[in-house]
Amino acid sequence: MNVCARCGLPQDLCVCESIAKETQKVTVSVEERKFRKQYTVIAGIDRKEIDIEALARTLKAKLACGGTIRDDAIELQGNHRNRVKEILVGAGFAPETIILK
Numbered sequence: 001m002n003v004c005a006r007c008g009l010p011q012d013l014c015v016c017e018s019i020a021k022e023t024q025k026v027t028v029s030v031e032e033r034k035f036r037k038q039y040t041v042i043a044g045i046d047r048k049e050i051d052i053e054a055l056a057r058t059l060k061a062k063l064a065c066g067g068t069i070r071d072d073a074i075e076l077q078g079n080h081r082n083r084v085k086e087i088l089v090g091a092g093f094a095p096e097t098i099i100l101k
């Protein structure tokens, strides 16, 4: 059984990540790179507190797009500015902590 390193509870009882999700300062921006390709960049996520891989998987599945993790940011292919916030809120992030740039 996996035990949380911070609170010592089994992962299914641990609420550390839920609490952390409400206190992140997440920014969502759309960047245009070469060949006019657009990327939606979700930054400000603390990897020590949030399972960024799982979050990236959720986003990619819901948006049906490709994406990668670079440093502490999730980069999604395409412009998903309009939908990312609702998906993050659905994943437990507080709406007021998500800033659309």
Ligand SMILES: [Zn+2]
Pocket: 004, 005, 006, 007, 008, 009, 014, 015, 016, 017
């Ligand atoms: Zn915990």
